[in-house]
Amino acid sequence: MSRSKNKRRRTRRGPAQQTPPQAAAPAAEMTEPVAGFDPDYPFADVDGYGRGEVDERQLMLLVKDWRKGRATRSILSILTDGYVAVFSIVIIAAMVVSAIRSAQNQAAGCTTEGCSTARELIGWLVLAACWVIVLAASRVFGPVIASAAEGFWLLDAPLRRSAVLARRLWMMVVGAGLVAAALSALVTALTGLGGDSVLAWTVATGLTTTGWMSFAAAQQGAEKDRAVRVAQLLVGSFAVAILLTVIATASGWFALGITTMVSTRIAWAICGVGLVLCVLASVVARRRLSNIGRARLVSGGELVSGMQGAAFALDFALMRDILIERRYQLKGHVAVIRGRGRGTRALIWRDIHRLRRNPIPLVGLAIAVIVPYALSSLGIVSFAPFLSSLVLMVVIVPFLDSMRVLSRTKGLARLFPMSDAELRDAVLVVPGVLALGWAIAVTPAFVLGLGGSQPDPGRTVWYGVIAAVGGVLGAMRWVSAKSADYSAPMVATGAGAVPPSLMFNMVRGLDMVVLVNFPLVMNWSPIISAVIAIVAWVILRSGASLNQEELLEAQAESRRELEKARAESRSGRAPRTKQVISRSTSNGRTRPPLTGSAGRSRPRLRT
């Protein structure tokens, strides 16, 4: 509801206007009748309507007062205590400023056409990236959300939803714009662009991102998703095209010849379009706020709280699980595909069916092929396998969804008649074949020496394969590592007591990539990388985590078993004979035993 309408309502009610926030609740006892029918009120036809009329602004002030009234510390005391944080921020800001000044000085060295064009395109790249992120996040979360508590206590009450949600909408819209603008300012300044360009790209990115966020909110108000989905597809394609162009121009494959003046003018033009989009979409979004369903608001809020929980545990795989779960919940139904094969082959065929059902991750894999070529062209030779491996790790994760589900709880793995190692081998087949294809496709990048270097083909021919193995092992570790164990002994840190595995969570996946690629970075023999990769694979496929407590526990268990066996042999007990079970059919016929030779006499379940 508009501010003027609010004012009219307050004037009409009279005494409620002077009521302090804390006294808003007694408004329910007001007996002044309300003239006319207000369609904003869904309970207008209920007897006694008007006596319990709600002033949403007062209600929100009341909620704010509850929240602030329970604060035990002032912002000043927090800042005083947080001097370390303040000090760190100052240091980081100084470093950023210094880096920008250094970049500006070095920009003079960027004289080639390819270099300067790529630099001009960086602003475009940030712009497109911000659009993709804001549209994707809006589709997943809302963008307007409400917590479960708000959904239960506030949104079910007879009040104008728009008044409750308006502030939240503006916060989301303005916040997205500010963050995008800050990011754009930082990146464009670091690339050494001039002040005019930096300003133009900053404003363009901020305004257009705000516009897209408002657009998504307007669509949410219309309870529609298709327009945002189409926009996301278009913007995503645009972002990929920009990325490829940046790589191609930086690598000197072709030149666009964009000057700073042209680029800045385009940026200001985008500002104009962004402003129009921002204003129009914001007005529509505000008008439609009352129409957003409670279920949609609350589901976004629940998703955010789930993601927050996973983020506090630094469990990024769990965050991805939550998003995946949500995506398939929204999808709800699939066209059934009949399985094929038996045993572990059934799992492999199911992964192939998955790929057929959802081929989008292949796009990421195809883009990852370009990375080694771009790195080699830029002359980044020694780090090319490592960085390529890192990119491959990210794009191969979606193909390891089966392994993730089988690893995160024991329940599902227990249903299959295979060991953990056999299960992991089976679900690694499809990603492994894809990674092998990637390795074959990128090998020329390492062998041909695109950046003018003189590679040793005898060595570099293995770089693609090792980078692929490093990426797959990193992804395997990322999806299969255990979450932080809060029951384990904690380690004292400046941020309080934390479980050791929490710190390892931050580098899981990355550790494998570093381990496997380290010998290549050091210019050692690729055989060392191969040996490291084999050892890592043996550990990861067995399902053993690299968790210290679990390794110690397994060691203690082995020791107990050994002691027991020794005690038995000392007491002279004959080792127990292995019992072989014969399988019987329901009609009484006996099948051959499951193990062992049929000729030997052994106990059976059925005789």
Add this chain to the structure above:
Amino acid sequence: MDPMARRSTVLRISNLAKKYGDNTIVSHFSLDVHEGEAVALTGRNGSGKSTILRCIVGSDKPTDGLIEVLGEKARDTDPVFRRNVATVIDDLDFFPDLSVVEHLDLLARAHGLEDPDELVDAILEEVQLVPQSGQLPGTLSSGQRRRLALATAFVRPKKLLVLDEPEQRLDVEGIDWLGKRLRHEKDGNGLAIIMASHEPSLVEAVGARVVRVGATETTSQSLAEPEQLA
């Protein structure tokens, strides 16, 4: 001679103990479950029923004692154990992108069934999930998820079935069906069943030997078949 004693022992629990810190949940618990026998663990909340089942299936480690399945020490990572033991306890997870029928098809094929379509359809019919066969697990109600979990146990070969409060979230018809199904598996297919339950009608329908957990001494009685008293 007790006819049960003539049958092979499928599950043997000897002196099982489980502690969480200083808190003893289960101690000196011993039990044999034979082929074609059902055992129902009953007792108050927190008496240790689910803990015993979790120790059997390997999702919890016993502090002491020995659990053997078909004469071999129970190890949940052992393929033979996994082939012989079907479990329906609370830690079951599902693939978010596979539909109900695809889960059952995958599981049946993984257990070596060549052409499982007929069996899968029959089980779907039994658990009344035919209309939901193309749905993804995230969209199922808690009762439907429970039925799917039970279906995973019936769509595959097994020697021992471990169920933790299988009646949970099932309606009256569902409990009735489950009782008949378990009875058929036990008597017709010689399946050994161990379950924790708070539902006397289910225990009675299955004809299970009742083992009270958490009493001063573990006691054994039968609701349906007094001749099976241990």
